[in-house]
Amino acid sequence: MLTAKSHHQQRHFFVRFASSPGSLQNTDFNSSTTPDSSLRLCSFVLLGRFVAPLIPHSGSVSAFHRKLLDAENLTLQQQLRARLRFQRISNQGHNLIPFAKKDKQIESFPIQNKDLRMLFFSRFAVLLSTVLSILAEPIATEQVEVMLEKIRKKQELPALGAITIVDGEIKAMGAVGLRKFGGHEEVTIDDKWHIGSCTKSMTATLAATFVEEGKLKWETTIDEILRHKIKMRAEYQKVTLKMLLTNRSGIPGAPSATAWTEAWQNSGKRKIAKRRQHYVEQLLEVKPEFDPGTHYAYSNSGFIVAGALLEAISGKSWEELMQERIFKPLEMNSAGFGGAASPRKEDQPWGHHTKTQPQQPGPGDDNPDILGPAGTVHCSLPDLARYVRMHAIHEIGPVLKKQESFVHLQTIAEGNEHYACGWISLERPWAQGPALYHNGSNTMNYCVIWIAPKRQFAAIAVCNLDDESVAKACDAVVGSLIETFLTKK
Helix, strand or coil: CCCCCCHHHHHCHHHECCCCCCCCCCCECCCCCCHHHHHHHHHHHHHHHHHHHHCCCCCCCCCCCCCCCCHHHCCHHHHHHHHHHHHHHHCCCCCCCCCCCCHHHCCCCCCCCHHHHHHHHHHHHHHHHHHHHHHHHHHHHHHHHHHHHHHHHHHCCCEEEEEEEECCEEEEEEEEEECCCCCCCECCCCCCEECHHHHHHHHHHHHHHHHHCCCCCCCCEHHHHHCCCCCCCHHHHHCEHHHHHCCCCCCCCCCCHHHHHHHHHHCCCCCHHHHHHHHHHHHCCCCCCCCCCCCCCCCHHHHHHHHHHHHHHHCCCHHHHHHHHHHCCCCCCCCEECCCCCCCCCCCCCCEEECCEECCCCCCCCCCHHHHHHHCEEECHHHHHHHHHHHHHCCCCCCCCCHHHHHHHHCCCCCCCCECCCCEEEEEHHHCEEEEEEEEECCCCEEEEEEEHHHCEEEEEEECCCCHHHHHHHHHHHHHHHHHHHHCC
16 A cells, blocks of 8 residues: 655655555565566556656655653743643533534535546556556545645635545545644645544553553552552542543543642653652542542543553553554554644644644643643554554454454443543444544644444544634545545445
């Protein structure tokens, strides 16, 4: 499978392609190339001489830089704005329901491939049959970007990106717009997009790896792990790992003013696991919103506590565990945490408070780092697709080893209406069963993921802004991808 990583690679795509249809990686041809792949290569070279100029340019790979947060420089105004941001995130609902009751109100832009397809069939019918699957992605990428640009302009967004998985493979992707309003650098699919609360399913998946190894159980309680490390109210002693990951713990979503201020002041400093444990202790000093296990209430806090449990039993930070157990096994090389852009540089997408007000990279461009397990991951669209694909096809491989882990993560918790472990499960006809969904935002960036496991399909949309128009735009993007690659299949 081709990846649209650079203009050079796309215009000379006939010398690189994946060695197997299921691969997400590029493979160089060498002396060990099989006879079958050699035949495909010869056909592809001949075809490439004619069609290479037609392959679209979707942007080159940018240089990636990692900046350090210095929250001590935050002004009081920034801290107040950040607190309001946390409240917005804590109240975040599942408002994107493609093809539910308001199907006809979602405007989509179906992707049209007719002209390109007729051109290829008329001139290269014989060779096309050999390499159709290889050509599909670059062609679809061009058409996806046309669709994205229509939606982006209609909603006046700084940038918009999307990627879709069909039959367990990346089918199309695209990114349009600018990294910063008023800037000059265009976004690319390889940019590091902030995914907000879509991080939550990653934390739940991380926990599942410990359950598989027998180091934890879904019924393991906070008290079992943290009783000798922190103080907590008696009500929280019976809270289980599963309650934390399904929003049934009763832990208030918003921290105390003191805890939140300290989190900002200390963000970016060393010993993050120790700082996160102190934050958890502050959370568990507050009276529960309800008796744990009896109700549902969306809460970032539960996932932060879950991250602290994993840190306590492993001796490593949640960030280290994510790199070791999720990102590296899935080859998500772009994945990291917090804001991705360097100060005063347009090397990555900037978050935006409004359509015309970008957030300067540095302190304040993301939530405090101790909130990591609830929503600080950033990564490229292809890397995010690697993770989403794993959940779409229930891939038994480098991360999860047991089918029952996927079932547990994706099944609605008893007593909940829709929430599983980091995923919201909704019945949708186009999914031919449950569709998994989650959105994420740090109030300056937005991401939404839809998965249909029974059809091995997924659609992802991202934006470097979060206001009332972004949800509508991402609805239109997801709707178009579903209509083009699934319902018209």
